[in-house]
Amino acid sequence: MDKLSHAQSELREMDALAAECSPIHALHPLCKLLVTVFYIAVTVSFPKYNFSGLVMMVLYPVIAFQVSGIPVGLCFYKLRLVLPLVCAVGLANPFLDHTPLLQLGTITVTGGVVSMVTLMLKGVFSLMASFLLIATTSIDAICAALRKLHVPGILTTLLLLTYRYIGVMLEEVTVMTEAYSLRAPGQKGIHISAWGSFLGQLLMRSMDRAEELYSSMVLRGFNGNFFYADISPFCLNDLLYTAVCAAAFLCARIFDIPGLLGSFFVG
Amino acid sequence: MHMADALLAPAVAATMYAASAVTVGASVKTLRKDETTAKLPTMAVTSALVFAGQMINYTIPGTGSSGHLCGGMMLSALLGPQAGFLSMVVILTIQALFFADGGLLALGANCWNMAFYGCFVGYYLLWRPLIRSKLFSSLGEKAAGRIRIILASVLGCVITLQLGAFSVVLETSLSGVTELPFRAFVGIMQPIHLAIGLVEGLITSAVLLFIYETRPELLMDVNKADTQLSGKLSLKTTLAILAVTAVIVGGGLSLFASANPDGLEWSMFGNAESGYSENMGLDEESFGISSGAADTAAAIQERTAFLPDYGFADSDMAAGTSVSGLVGSAIVAGAAAAICMAGGFFRKKKVAAKA
Numbered sequence: 001m002d003k004l005s006h007a008q009s010e011l012r013e014m015d016a017l018a019a020e021c022s023p024i025h026a027l028h029p030l031c032k033l034l035v036t037v038f039y040i041a042v043t044v045s046f047p048k049y050n051f052s053g054l055v056m057m058v059l060y061p062v063i064a065f066q067v068s069g070i071p072v073g074l075c076f077y078k079l080r081l082v083l084p085l086v087c088a089v090g091l092a093n094p095f096l097d098h099t100p101l102l103q104l105g106t107i108t109v110t111g112g113v114v115s116m117v118t119l120m121l122k123g124v125f126s127l128m129a130s131f132l133l134i135a136t137t138s139i140d141a142i143c144a145a146l147r148k149l150h151v152p153g154i155l156t157t158l159l160l161l162t163y164r165y166i167g168v169m170l171e172e173v174t175v176m177t178e179a180y181s182l183r184a185p186g187q188k189g190i191h192i193s194a195w196g197s198f199l200g201q202l203l204m205r206s207m208d209r210a211e212e213l214y215s216s217m218v219l220r221g222f223n224g225n226f227f228y229a230d231i232s233p234f235c236l237n238d239l240l241y242t243a244v245c246a247a248a249f250l251c252a253r254i255f256d257i258p259g260l261l262g263s264f265f266v267g
Numbered sequence: 268m269h270m271a272d273a274l275l276a277p278a279v280a281a282t283m284y285a286a287s288a289v290t291v292g293a294s295v296k297t298l299r300k301d302e303t304t305a306k307l308p309t310m311a312v313t314s315a316l317v318f319a320g321q322m323i324n325y326t327i328p329g330t331g332s333s334g335h336l337c338g339g340m341m342l343s344a345l346l347g348p349q350a351g352f353l354s355m356v357v358i359l360t361i362q363a364l365f366f367a368d369g370g371l372l373a374l375g376a377n378c379w380n381m382a383f384y385g386c387f388v389g390y391y392l393l394w395r396p397l398i399r400s401k402l403f404s405s406l407g408e409k410a411a412g413r414i415r416i417i418l419a420s421v422l423g424c425v426i427t428l429q430l431g432a433f434s435v436v437l438e439t440s441l442s443g444v445t446e447l448p449f450r451a452f453v454g455i456m457q458p459i460h461l462a463i464g465l466v467e468g469l470i471t472s473a474v475l476l477f478i479y480e481t482r483p484e485l486l487m488d489v490n491k492a493d494t495q496l497s498g499k500l501s502l503k504t505t506l507a508i509l510a511v512t513a514v515i516v517g518g519g520l521s522l523f524a525s526a527n528p529d530g531l532e533w534s535m536f537g538n539a540e541s542g543y544s545e546n547m548g549l550d551e552e553s554f555g556i557s558s559g560a561a562d563t564a565a566a567i568q569e570r571t572a573f574l575p576d577y578g579f580a581d582s583d584m585a586a587g588t589s590v591s592g593l594v595g596s597a598i599v600a601g602a603a604a605a606i607c608m609a610g611g612f613f614r615k616k617k618v619a620a621k622a
Binding site: 041056079129133158207214261262 | 269270271272273274275276277291292295298299303304305307308311312313314318319323324326328333336345363365367372445446447469473474475476477482485595596598602603609610611614
């Protein structure tokens with residue numbers, strides 16, 4: 001499957017996951033959005049040598065994934081995009097930071113190795129949390145939550161419309177690419193002679209389509225405002241979830257719980 | 268060039284969010300004056316097209332590798348800088364949410380690095396002045412237009428990508444996540460993005476040239492040479508934007524510089540521990556004015572610091588807690604695995620009960 005088909009199936013998969021039912025799916029989108037952003041902010045705020053403290057942060061995504069029934073495998077597939085840059089930045093650390101931190105038998109663990117591992121863990125944990133948000137919340141609910149946060153209506157309407165049209169455009173580009181590759185077998189991409197016309201043709205058709213789309217929207221009474229699905233009010237469960245999660249993240253950040261646990265066994 | 272959450276400290280991420288939010292606010296305000304409602308479907312369809320178009324591989328002749336379209340420049344040439352910026356913000360949000368390309372916390376930084384430079388700097392600094400200018404008019408109107416579009420697209424992509432790549436380096440270095448020296452990091456990022464920018468610029472210019480030949484009215488500022496902007500004003504605008512860019516880049520650089528010891532600081536404190544005679548060998552801790560107020564301020568700063576000082580004051584103690592930390596981490600990892608197994612067990616039971 002090529003990149004375009006992959007993107008289409010990924011979008012479909014995410015929509016299907018967001019339509020499932022679970023206690024996490026049932027939470028208010030605003031509460032999930034706030035908890036996710038706070039989780040990521042706390043995770044990335046851990047100092048680079050604080051490996052043991054950071055490990056505590058794995059519990060939130062692990063518990064939430066299990067409660068919501070979202071397959072973790074799908075999330076790890078998405079790491080292919082995040083990890084290369086994180087690795088590129090982190091891989092230099094072991095070569096540049098030789099501060100000895102720990103002696104395990106004859107092996108000395110240096111600060112560079114620890115900071116590289118914590119950087120990668122931060123990348124993985126942040127991705128897991130974002131994935132969990134979008135896999136348990138539909139784009140309409142996220143836009144409604146963003147409106148509650150007073151994000152401009154133009155932006156949320158544009159987000160919804162673009163999301164709607166990404167599926168259509170991906171399909172059109174896939175058909176065009178397939179047709180092109182059948183007429184140019186063995187060629188990796190679009191030849192320089194067709195660089196302009198390939199996307200240009202579609203662009204012009206799309207601009208015309210946008211005008212027709214606008215006319216049809218106006219005929220149905222569109223006046224610039226979108227009416228979002230009425231999301232349930234912020235109830236006690238949502239408040240409790242937000243408060244417990246925030247308190248747990250703060251505790252994990254302030255206290256070295258794995259250190260305390262370890263010293264209980266090691267002495 | 269999408270940054271991940273892990274590469275940013277919360278303070279840097281928040282600053283970039285604030286900068287991008289202000290730009291979004293200003294863009295929305297400007298757009299409201301126009302007929303935004305009518306523009307919305309065009310913005311949505313064009314950004315969806317650019318999103319899909321960025322996945323097309325364009326073969327680079329003679330290399331065997333492929334390049335992609337430059338979204339920011341293309342959108343600002345078609346929709347204008349404000350609408351282009353909002354469209355890019357939406358594309359980056361969808362990429363971060365659905366494709367894990369970039370992160371939720373890093374979204375502000377990504378919007379700045381890719382959308383702000385591409386749309387505003389690219390448009391006001393290059394696209395508009397070049398397209399409205401009378402450069403190459405001796406070659407004939409059509410040929411001059413073509414050359415101006417190629418020049419604006421290529422220069423726009425190269426410069427905005429350079430600015431974006433520099434911002435990535437600056438933000439990562441300020442966040443303190445890499446041991447790579449600033450110079451080395453810049454030395455790696457800038458040349459790579461020079462090549463990428465060149466290829467992206469050529470692809471973008473090819474698409475925009477096609478539009479110019481067939482439907483020139485779709486492009487911003489084309490055939491508007493004498494109407495709104497005189498040559499004098501364009502120079503003024505260009506200089507003003509150059510000055511703003513210089514202040515932003517310079518301000519960012521000075522922030523970075525202040526976070527690192529400069530030559531003077533190094534000469535005073537650099538080798539204090541080894542007591543070298545090459546420098547003054549002063550002890551930084553015991554140097555300066557000591558007072559109750561200064562100590563209190565230092566204590567408050569230590570408690571509230573968003574960007575923690577990563578230095579290890581007492582390495583023995585650090586090593587001591589690390590062993591128990593490792594054991595504790597193993598316990599937490601075990602607990603996580605147990606939760607996973609329990610979840611799987613209960614799900615199987617549920618499925619069996621349903622069957």
